[in-house]
Amino acid sequence: MAKELTSRETDYAKWYNDLVIKADLAENSGVRGCMVIKPYGYSIWEKIQAELDRKFKETGHVNAYFPLFIPKSYLSKEAAHVEGFAKECAVVTHYRLKNSPDKKGVVVDEEAKLEEELIVRPTSETIIWDTYKNWIQSYRDLPLLINQWANVVRWEMRTRLFLRTAEFLWQEGHTAHATREEAIAEAEQMLNVYADFVENFMAIPVIKGVKSPNERFAGAEETYCIEAMMQDGKALQAGTSHFLGQNFAKAFDVKFANREGREEYVWATSWGVSTRLIGALIMTHSDDNGLVLPPKLAPIQVVIVPIYRGKEDFENVDVVARGIFENLKKAGITVKYDDRDTHKPGWKFNEYELKGVPIRIAIGPKDVENNQVEIARRDTLQKFTVSQIGLTDYIKILLEEIQQNIFEKARKFRDSMITRADTWDEFVQILETKGGFISAHWDGTPETEEKIKExxxxxxRCIPLDAQPEEGKCILTGKPSSKRVFFARAY
RNA sequence: CGGGAUGUAGCGCAGUUGGUAGCGCACCUGGUUUGGGACCAGGGGGUCCCAGGUUCGAGUCCUGGUAUCCCGACCA
Structure with a gap:
């Protein structure tokens, strides 16, 4: 037992950390708070990127790239925005090093001080709106629908692999529109794109909603979000889409001439998801044996393990295994044939289980003799034998079934973790014993939300978009409320 | 940024009173094995976090620094 995982019950946080490292997704680096994403983990990110990128383009967006560095003055142009990010910005102050006096290393050359310091982008609204100013003159230039794939830096005090790192990878969409309505429609559309992707590809059920003013993006008029529920009862924000109003247009003086020839400020949105999604993926599906990956995102969908004694056995098994491998590959399935002689089958079984490969096919002499194979499902841990005839179609269907099954399982769990509370005692008790989302009335004031947090x-977490009007009393203050909102402890 | 802990082989750790730096896993070689993390035999691998100090002698004692982890505060 070389790689024993801490169980979720023993220590959920340790289970998560162990899993990220042992499944070879990522590791801590020599730089405080920054991670190295290893090939297996990066491969999941590439699949996320590929599908999202396709969806962005399908909805009319194009990709571009804006600089990593932002002049300090830009950040301060929008008051709420700078307030929100100032405390976590990395700042570049010099542009040159020199040999240290003792010749043992290098030191900052104090003579090479930048006239204007540069901020490493925590997000790109400012540099982008400074640029859009020159791109937009007329209503004919709108809408402007741009996305960028990039890294950003937020100097976090406490970091955790994928969930919160000082540097992370993400995409940020930044759009400009002629009307308020169109911008709101864009923000809502992208929220739906995210929800659709996260549910259908990542198999993570989400709740769509809007943020309360306290949790709103710095500089936004409205922040839409999708919220997911992790196995330990804590919520995780999986994506956000912001209606920015005219805040950035005014801050950066971005105006356009409308059809009547009158000048107006443009309306804006921004929206993003990050490598944090991989953290959500892990904490939604995985178990004490390791990762459980949805087939649509798994770097390896099917692994084939040959079993044999001696050379003759191997040759018989190898012919069959190789045939199955080629057939699956032709059918567009990502399949790996692990014919390494350096590890025993049992070792491989454990390894691929740890790495969350959805389907394992084992083929031994008995199977060759009976024209069958042994199939093991990662999601249910079931094993059974099936015929080699029609195997490719069988696997295709099974992959879809697994995708569906883990989503359903996660959805049932998530639904079971939504609890209504009508009194403060109930509220506190649910939070302490069960966790999850608590559906409760709130008087709508930031002060009350702040107090509850304290x-x-x-x-x-959000005010659900589908919340039904319902008269009630605020859980804390007893003041009147017209609908329930979702509370939770969150990542 | 406050409180606590820990830095010894790739990883996990032991190291007594200051006296030749060890164990498990991993790695390399050979052989036997292979349907749930194989076994035997042999082998390689160290700036004991860094810098000073005490001492005949420091992984061990003292001083300073530094890094990481945990708890808190902070965090769209």
């Missing part, structure tokens, strides 16, 4: 560490 008392319980729970925040309003």
């Amino acid at each position: 008392l319980t560490k729970a925040t309003i």
Whole structure:
């Protein structure tokens, strides 16, 4: 037992950390708070990128790239925005090093001080709006629908692999529109794109909603979000889409001439998801044996393990295994044939289980003799034998079934973790014993939300878009409320 | 940024009173093995976090630094 995982029950946080490292997704680096994403983990990110990128383009967006560095003055142009990010910015102050006096290394050359310091982007609204100013003159230039894939830096005090790192990878969409309505429609559209992707590709059920003013993006008029529920009962924000109003247009003086020839400020949105999604993926599906990956994102969908005694056995098994491998590959399935002689089958079984490969096919002499193979499902841990005839179609269907099954399992769990609370005692008790989302009334004031956070560490995760009007009393203050919101402790 | 802990082989750790730096896993070689993390035999691998100090002698004692982890504060 070389790679024993801490169980989820023993220590959920340690289970998560162990899993990220042992499944070879990522590791800590020599730089505080920054991770190395290893090939297996990066491969998942590439699949996320590929599908999202396709969806962005399908909805009319194009990719571009803006600089990593932002002049300090840009950041301060939008008051709420700078307030939100100032405390976590990395700043470049010099542009040259020199040999240290003792010749043992290098030191900053104090003579090479930048006239204007540069901020390493925590997000790109400012540099992008400074650029858009020159791109937009007329209503004919709108809408402007641009996305960029990039890294950003937010100097976090406490970091965790994928969930919160000082540097992370993400995409940020930045759009400009002629009307308020169109911008809001864009923000909502992209929220739906995210929800569709996260549910259908990542098999993570989400709740669509809007943020309370406290949790809103710095500089936004409205922040839409998708919220997911992790196995330990904590919520995780999986994606956000912001309606920015005219805040950035005014800050960066981005105006256009409308059809009547009158000048107007443009309306903006921005939206993003990050490598944090990989953290959500892990904490939604995985178990004490390791990762469980949805087939649509798994770097390896099917692994074939040959079993044999001696050379003759191997040759018989190898012919069959190789045939199956070629057939699956032709059918567009990502399949790996692990014919390494350096590890025993049992070792491989454990390894691929740890790495979350959805389907394992084992082929031994008995199977060759009976024209069958042994199939093992990662999601249910079931094993059974099936005929080699029609195997490719069988696998295709099974992959879809697994995708569906893990989503359903996650959805049932998520639904079971939504609890209504009508009194403060109930609210606190649910939070302490069960966790999850608590559906409760709130009087709508930032002060009350702040107070609840102080008392319980729970925040309003979102005001669900599908919330039904319902008269009630605020869980804390007893003041009137017209609908329920979702509280939870969150990542 | 406050409180606590820990830095010894790639990883996980032991190291007594200051006296030749060890164990497990991993790695390399050979052989036997192969349907749930094989076994035997042999082998390689060290700036004991860094810098000073005490001492005949420091992984061990003292001083300073530094890094990482945990708890808190902070965090769209």
